[in-house]
Amino acid sequence: QVQLQESGPGLVKPSETLSLTCTVSGGSISSYYWSWIRQPPGKGLEWIGYIYYSGSTNYNPSLKSRVTISVDTSKNQFSLKLSSVTAADTAVYYCARDLAVTHSLGYFDLWGRGTLVTVSS
Amino acid sequence: QSVLTQPPSASGTPGQRVTISCSGSSSNIGSNYVYWYQQLPGTAPKLLIYRNNQRPSGVPDRFSGSKSGTSASLAISGLRSEDEADYYCAAWDDSLSAVVFGGGTKLTVL
Numbered sequence: 001q002v003q004l005q006e007s008g009p010g011l012v013k014p015s016e017t018l019s020l021t022c023t024v025s026g027g028s029i030s031s032y033y034w035s036w037i038r039q040p041p042g043k044g045l046e047w048i049g050y051i052y053y054s055g056s057t058n059y060n061p062s063l064k065s066r067v068t069i070s071v072d073t074s075k076n077q078f079s080l081k082l083s084s085v086t087a088a089d090t091a092v093y094y095c096a097r098d099l100a101v102t103h104s105l106g107y108f109d110l111w112g113r114g115t116l117v118t119v120s121s
Numbered sequence: 122q123s124v125l126t127q128p129p130s131a132s133g134t135p136g137q138r139v140t141i142s143c144s145g146s147s148s149n150i151g152s153n154y155v156y157w158y159q160q161l162p163g164t165a166p167k168l169l170i171y172r173n174n175q176r177p178s179g180v181p182d183r184f185s186g187s188k189s190g191t192s193a194s195l196a197i198s199g200l201r202s203e204d205e206a207d208y209y210c211a212a213w214d215d216s217l218s219a220v221v222f223g224g225g226t227k228l229t230v231l
Contacts, residue, residue, distance in 0.1 A: 035220070044123065045158075045166065045209055047220035060219050094165055104154040106211040106220040109177065111165040 002027035004095050004112035012089075012119050018082040022095030022112060029053055029076045033098035033105060036069060036080045038091040039114070046091075050098060050105065051078055085119045092116050124149060125210050127223035134231045138198040141226045143210035145191050149221055153213040155193040157186055160207040160225075169208070170195060197228075205230045 008020035022034070036048040049059035051069040059067045063082070071078040082089060097110040126144040133139040143155065157170035168177050170186035173193065185196045193212075197204055210223040 044225040045211075045222045047211075047222065050220075058218060061217055099171075100154075100213075103213065104172075105213045106156050107154070107168075107171050108156070108158070108166070108211075109168050109171075111167070114165050 002097070002110055004097065004110055006093060006095050006112045006115040008115060008117070010116060010118060012085055012117060013121050014086055014119055015084055018080070018085050018089060018117055018119070020080045020093055020095075020115065020117070021077050022079070024076045024078075024097075029071065029078065030073055033100060034071070034078045035096045035098055035105075035108065037094045037096055037108070038089075039094070040088075040091040047106075048080065048082075048093075087119050090117065090119045123224040124214060124217070124221035125212065125223035127208075127210060127226045129224065130227050130229065132229040132231055133197075133200045135200055135202065137200045138196060139200055139228065140197075141195045141208050141210075141228070143193045143195070143223050145193075145212060145221075147191055148216040149191075149212040149214040150188065150193055151191040152215055155186065155188050156211045157184075157193075157195045158209045158211065160209065162206070166209065200230055202230050204228060 030053045033050045035050040066083045068081040092114040094114045095112045096108040100107040154172045158166040159169045160166040173188040174186040208226045214221045
C-alpha cells in the first residue's frame with residue numbers, strides 16, 4: 001500500500017532554511033495533490049501548502065513569503081523549504097496526500113508519521 | 122485564532138453520544154466539503170469523515186458527519202474509551218485559497 005515518509009534535519013538554527021523531503025512508496029506520485037502540514041507542540045494543525053504532481057503550487061498566505069514546495073517525480077518525492085525560521089516554526093511536520101480532484105481540497109487520506117523539527121541555536 | 126471554530130473540549134461516558142461542532146463561513150464550510158480527522162496521542166491524524174458525511178473504509182459507523190449552511194458537526198455514538206483523542210475539522214477556503222483547520226477538540230471519555 002502507499003506510504004509516506006518524511007526525512008530531514010531535526011534541528012535547524014534560527015534564520016536558516018528548514019528543508020524536508022517526503023518519499024512516496026508503494027505508488028506513484030504522478031497524480032493527486034501533495035501537502036505539507038505542521039503542528040507545533042501541544043497545538044493544532046496548520047496547512048503549509050500543496051504541490052500538484054505537474055508542479056503547480058499553492059501556499060498558506062501566512063507563510064507564502066517563506067515557503068517553497070517542489071516535486072521530483074523521478075524519485076517519487078516532494079520537498080518543503082521554509083526560510084528564515086524562528087522558534088515559532090518548531091513543530092511536527094507532516095506530509096499528506098490529498099484525494100480532492102479539482103476543488104474542496106483538504107481530503108487528506110494518507111499521512112506520513114511526521115518529523116519533529118526544532119529551531120534552536 | 123483558527124478560521125474554523127471548534128469547542129476546545131468535549132466529554133462523555135462510555136455508550137453515550139457526543140457531538141463536536143465546527144463553525145465557519147460562506148467562503149469555507151458554506152461552499153466546500155468538510156473533512157474530519159482523529160488524532161490519537163502521539164500519532165498522525167487519521168481521516169474520519171470526507172465530503173461532509175462519508176466514512177472511509179474501516180471507520181466504524183458510530184462516527185457520522187453532517188453539514189448545514191456554514192456549520193458542520195461530528196457525532197460519535199456508543200462512545201468507547203479508544204475514542205479519546207483530538208478531533209479536527211477542515212475545509213478549503215475560497216477567499217484565502219488555503220486549507221483551513223479548526224483549532225481541535227479534545228474528547229475525554231469519562
